[in-house]
Amino acid sequence: MKQLWEQGLGEKGEFAACHPLVNALFFFAAAGITMFSMSPAFLALSRAAALGYQLVLGGRRALAGYGWSSAVIVAVMCLVNGFFSHDGQTVLFYINSNRITVEGFLYGAWSGVMLAAVVAWFGCFGRVMTGNRIIYLFGRLAPVCGLVVSMIFRYIPLLRRRFEVIHAGQRCMGKTATGPVGKARQRVKEGSILVAWSLESSIESSDSMAARGYGLKGRTSFHLFRLSRRDVTLLAVMGALCLAMGVGIGLGCTDMYYYPVPVWPDWGRQAPWLICFGVFLALPFGIDLQGELKWKRYELNS
């Protein structure tokens, strides 16, 4: 628990160990529902939950950074919308005969919260979806996509290392350029060696692929993930909650009008959907917390 607070769980959390489909459904739905809401209650809930999950992933030290970046997003959106949108009725002042209104700022601020929440959810997505998981997801779309992503992950470290070798080789030949122009020229030369070398070795790579039957019809995509019962249950629960939220969005129960004057929503009507959204967003916390407690008990007992 202390570790959670201090450093966060990173990719080691229980939720991050679920099947990639569970992760993907959660993050896309969380971001999606947020994008279709304009009601302050939903936006605030989403941002708060995202912040909470960021705490779980990165620990308390990471929080300050996220808080600041969100504040900046909100402030920028607020100012931009306030100065460029003139639809509101409550005029504060005029600039070049353009109305600057309270509603403009208000709408901007809440769009900022929405943007901050979506950015935060995708940030968490990026943290939880390690290479294997991304490859799996792309592989589900089309086997070739999964392979391409996998090859990219393979080539980045390879090219980096090769470039280091080339750079060292050039340096140890006495090709030590001075001045910005000379240095840039030397870098370009090193880059061109890298390209030539990599093209050469890619002939062997493509031979190796062809030799192992690449290009045959009906390629499948292998992975090491197993859909456990818990994953299926989670998918079902999430699916049901998403469906409910979909109905709510359709009925306009997550929305609010800001122009020409803000119409505060009927909170009573929105409350059931808000609870539904809250339950959905709380799922990863629940899973991670349960996992942590399990470990704690396990360590105490052994």
Place this chain on the structure above:
Amino acid sequence: METIRVEQLSFRYPLAQGPALDKVDLTVEPGEFLLICGRSGCGKSTLLRQLKKELMPYGRREGRALYGDTPIGQLPDRQSAARFGFVMQNPDSQLVTDKVWHELAFGLENLGLPVGAIKRRVAEMASYFGIQEWFRRPVCELSGGQKQLLNLASVMAMQPEVLLLDEPASQLDPIAASEFLQTIYKINRELGTTVLLSEHRLEEVFPLADKVAVMENGRIAAFGTPRQVAQTLRDWPGGPHPMFQGMPAVMRIFQDASPTPPLTLREGRLRLAEKMRGANLPEPETELPAKEPLPGKSVPAAEAAVELKDVWFAYQRGAEPVLRGLNLQVRRGEWLSVLGGNGVGKSTAMKAVCGQVKPWRGKVLVDGLDTAKTSDRELFSGRLALVPQDPLALFTEITVEEELYEGISHLPLPEEEKLRRAEAMLHTMEISHLQGQNPYDLSGGEQQRLAIGKVLLGGPKILLLDEPTKGLDPFFKKTLGGILKRLQQEGLTLCVVSHDVDFCAEYSDRCALFFDGEVVSEGEPRSFFAGNRFYTTTANQLARRWRPEIITCEEARQWLNQRN
């Protein structure tokens, strides 16, 4: 399982002068282990590629290659991919995906197997090859030997009937190479897979093969069991066939001393014991060994071209140091060979000399200058140069000539002088006949020489070479050794990092053995190898009981001949 039959197969690459294969006849029975040897460019690879439909080069083909009764070029795609496995030279460029498990599954994915079936086969292969420990690791963290083993395993996962291997161990260090070749042998014996293997390093694999084919200029010069082939090459009309120089060391040592050449070290040793019966053995060492001089006995600093003094280095704070108080001297005008296993700090020491890593304790002096206080410009112009392991890291131009010129282009010299020097270097490196070719089209040995030539044009006094013999056939090695020796006689100081014990024994003035971040023994090759029990040349292993000072094949051969 079917028989592979090659009948009167000829092949010519487009625009090539002569044929790459010239009326080759060959039959390989199911489950056989065939070794194909010959110098670089003799047609080994071309022949192997003719047996793999997906990799058949473009060009004019006559004659045929059959698998059972079907020409290999007409096998259905799926069958050809699954039944013929092909492993190439370079461990790195054959890997396609980012994770070990994914690489193992790659071929099976292509065949369209369902996830469950792939899982089972991958599990089987990982267990057979002992890969389970690094099953989930990214491939970029593996060693060269592990990478090549992974390449083999991912081919084997497709359950091929025929395994074609094109110099698969040439880029590996001796220990990894030996492990790899043993694995191939195991596959051949246990799974009954037909193996066709081409290789330069024959010491180990030669006695393992069922049949050996020796190729020369696109033809099969000799074919038969290892023993038959050895004998044929030795008794070649008009003196031993040139390829006999590429045979295992034991065979060369017994060239004239025995009617049938021995194949293994054990056989050679038994024969030698027979021959030496009754001869006086030197007194066995029963006393405590004399106090050995500590390694790193130094000469005056003025004579040292490179000096490492008590150098400590670790890649990360808190990590195990890679160099632990290393003391090493390269004397002016000498050829020092640095030997040692993988990961003992040899390359890191070279990096320290080049200033690529900064020691956190100790000093590195190059030509009397402290590298920590010397600018790159001062260090590398006319003083020090490094030839990287992979010559491709240096090539920028489209012809050999221009490549050499590029090596000198940055120096403040008149144009004619630059051209003259580049021209002279072509001769020194014995690559004049290649001057118009693209560096990428040269063979490994020629590329290596071009790289050395290019680096030398900068006019260094001290040359560091990292594994210069990697992947070279014995003939290229000999040429390279000769060229380097000549350069040394002209005043160049050489420091060679190598795994190649025989090469170092033959050419260097002094050898140093690295272990655990320091030099544990050093000396001139004769005393150095005589003092080693395990880490020594084949000739020394064979003769050391009687004559510990013998270290090269040639010496051993002459000694045996005298005894007759």
